[in-house]
Amino acid sequence: MAKSEEQSVYRLQGLTCTSCAAKFERNVCELPGVKEAKVNFGAAKLTVIGTATVDELEQAGAFDHIQVRSEGQVPTPKVPFWQKKENLLVLCSAVFLAGGFFSNQLYGEESLQSIILFLSSILIGGWGLFREGFRNLIRLQFDMKTLMTIAILGAATIGEWGEGATVVILFAISEALESYSMDRARRSIQSLLDISPKQALVIRDGMEQLIEVEKIEIGDTLLVQPNKKIAMDGVVQEGSSHVQQASITGESIPVEKSVGDEVYAGTLNEEGVLRIQVTKRVEDTTLARIIQLVEDAQSEKAPAQAFVDRFARYYTPAILLIGFLIAFVPPLFTGEWQEWIYRGLSILVVGCPCALVISTPVAIVTAIGNAAKHGVLVKGGVYLEELGQIEKIAFDKTGTLTEGKPVVTDWENIQTEEEERNLQIAVALERNSTHPLAAAIMSYGEKQLEQPRSLTAENFVSITGSGVQAEIEGVTYILGKPRYWGDGQLDLQVHSRVEQLQSEGKTVMLLGTQSQILSIIAVRDKIRSSSKKVIKQLAQLGLKQSLLLTGDNEQTAKAIATELGIQEVHAELLPEQKLEVIKDTQKEHSIAMVGDGVNDAPALAAATVGIAMGGAGTDTALETADLALMGDDLRKLPFAIGLSRKTMTIIKQNIAFALGIKLLALLLIIPGFLTLWLAVFADMGGTLIVTLNALRLLKNKENS
Incomplete structure (x- = not known):
């Protein structure tokens, strides 16, 4: 539906069947002030573009006793079965029916008393049925x-x-x-709506105030006591604690949080007192987005x-x-x-x-709700169905099969007298990069150097899939993969050492100028403890083949693939080359792509099903992929495929x-x-x- 200033969202109670939902939608569209209306049967939600009162909407749904309330309004208390008007009428009808059968026994089936009863x-x-039927x-x-x-x-x-x-x-x-x-x-979805607090303790002007979450602004400071739920997304400013965030990520074990860590609305602070700086408004929190997407x-x-x-x-x-x-x-x-x-x-x-019409939506709604409770966000029934039919599955390496937090394992300087300066140059080059390998070099530099930020890089350029370059004190330096220089520009000693490090499953980068290599840097990303087991479970589920698609060098990729039991390896790929592999595979097989939702976006979008890792708090993952593993936990992948097949x-x-x-x-x-x-x-x-x-x-x- 097109967005409009006149768009209103309502929650529905009493919506019983898909045909009733379609009829209610038509009735609402016929109201004088309504331009467009859409009923979401699974979520029991109505979106209206135009103007209409709640009374008018309820009148449009009177045929099915539909109750309407505004988004955010407290739900009407559930009326016990025996107190509902329609059920009381049925009960009364049953009494007359019993009387009719009793009269049959006494006076016969054709007697006036029996007919009247x-x-x-x-x-x-x-009566209600006949009125609607006519x-x-x-x-x-x-x-x-x-x-x-x-x-x-x-x-x-x-x-x-x-x-x-x-x-x-x-x-x-x-x-x-x-x-x-x-x-x-x-x-299951209603339980998600209910887990986030409606009020929060906010510190404003040095005073603690209990205010409605809708009135909390970005930058406000929340004070969260032990055993209290966190009301808004934010970053910990002060304190440390363990936070139970199963409602968002599906993780069963509480996660340790300290200063600088991100926390989510609807999660439970278990022990310490936390001061949290709010980073999102209530309608933009991760929980709100999960509910909306589900x-x-x-x-x-x-x-x-x-x-x-x-x-x-x-x-x-x-x-x-x-x-x-x-x-x-x-x-x-x-x-x-x-x-x-x-x-x-x-x-x-x-x-x-009845049975035919209800057979599919009740299964789809149940499965998507159950997946969300376990930290798997499925963005539609079509993807739920396609997930169960995939034949092959492709994985990105960094942050998917590995933890995504590489560390420097080897730093070898060709010119030993320039050891400290080379490290300062590398830190200056990587300061403007967002790549995980850059973070590893920055962390290494912070530990080894007294003044890691003594040099400044100018005219910074990111060379997609190869590395970075910039000018430092008038000289252009490059920090990137060996292929940037080409085998012909690397002397035998450097080339031999690079191959040796790569055979150990390490990613190798070189620091130098166009004509000279200054340092050899080796980085390794730790393989997730769950990766090997997940690959084995996927094979047991009957998937024909697993693929590894990575921008890393071939030797490193093969070493990791061999360790995990992955059959097919495509290494040293640029984002567009990953896309080509997915498209080529799709000519014969349906394929899912698992990635981090950032540099893998083209491949995720092109795959039969795109699966993003670490959806919690990651906008790109939520937007790009068809399915997101919210807890950054690869073990949820076999669960999701199994749920899809069972559905x-x-x-x-x-x-x-x-x-x-x-x-x-x-x-x-x-x-x-x-x-x-x-x-x-x-x-x-x-x-x-x-x-x-x-x-x-x-x-x-x-x-x-």
Whole structure:
């Protein structure tokens, strides 16, 4: 939707089915002041461009008893089942139904007393259903309420009063089950909404003030006591503590935080007192962005869900036509009008697409919510489906398979008398670079030199994929990979030493001018402790091959690949060359790319599924990738693939079961075995079974 100053977001309560969501959206669009409206069924959220009051919106959703509240408003307390008006009516209807069956036993089925009791049951329990069904029929909108209205009134017309009243009760129970299942699936996201405090202790003008989080500004200082939740994203100014940040990253073990460390809204400060400088407004916190992205993801339909929606669009009118033909064509030849009308009505009831329509969205919503709780952010149902179908997976090295914090292991000066100056030159060159290798040299220089910042670099240039160069005191120096100079410019001693260091799995850089090498620098990035196990788990999941794509030299890349069990290595790649490898692989296989979301952005965007490491607090990762591992933890990757595959298995099971039970019921109509109440029971049972099957995804957990 286009952004506008008139855009408003609302939370919905009581939204029970996808067809109801579509109808509510149409009703809101028809309101006088509304230009555009979009309902997110999975997240139970409404976005409106234009002007409309809450009363007008609730009137638009009155057909399904939808309650509307503004974003940020405290939710309406949940009304107990027995206190809801519609449920009280159903209960009253059930009493009249029981009275009707009792009257049957005393006075017979055709007695006036029985008919009055059954008719009362039908009108009391089905009044709302009939009102909506007739309205849909007039507008030629054929949904499940239209089918049920025709079936119930048709049953009464041919004298099947008891069965008509039973259908009303069973349909009401079916809708209650559907509502419960979606509420249960949405609960994982609701729990994210509730974990962040609504107020925080802020120090302003030397005074401690408890204020609403919406009024906290960037730069404010929060005071967070032990066992209190952190209300805003920020940086620790004073104090140290362990912070439980499972709600953001999925990490089960509390993380140590001290001065300079980043903390997130919604996480729990366990022990020490922290003073935190706020770095983001409440609507921009990592938690807020996670919730926004997850809710948006739930509105993105997987291909399987899109298929079901298209199928249901034609399925319901087709069922209505089949029911009409069965009710009125055979009697023209047999003369048994009541028998065939009854069978036609049974077709309408059993043909209700409840189980089919609910089968996919409840699984998608449940899976995406469960993934978010475990620190895996999936940005749409389509990516959830594609993730389970990938055949190959490519990894960036630095920060993905390794910890991303390289350290200098060897520093060898060709001219030993210039040892200190060479290090000062290197520090000056890397001061303006953001590359992880630059941080390693800066850290080494800070430790070895008394005055590490004594030289200043001018005319700094970053040579993509090769290194950096700048002028220092009128001389142009280069710090970069050996290939920048070319083998022909390196003497035999330097070339031999470079190869030796690279064979040890180290990244080698050279410091020098265009004509002379001054120093050889070797850096090594520690391999993550989980990398080897993850590669093995992915092979066990059936992935055909793992690839390593890195800008590092070939010897270092091969050494790491051999240690981890990765089969295919592509080394010394520029970002555009990584993109080419992904595109070439995609010609024959679906492939996922795992990277840090910064220099791997082109490859992440081109891959079948782009997976970013360390999504917590990383804007690029959240924006670029289709899936983000929030805890910077590679062990979540097998969990995500396993969840995706289980989700797609459950969706296929649900669709097959929903269609199978319909087909079986339709076959039972031919010999006349299927009664109206049994048809509703089959539909209700189907809805319940596919719902419970989908909710099994809530139990899917990570392997340790």
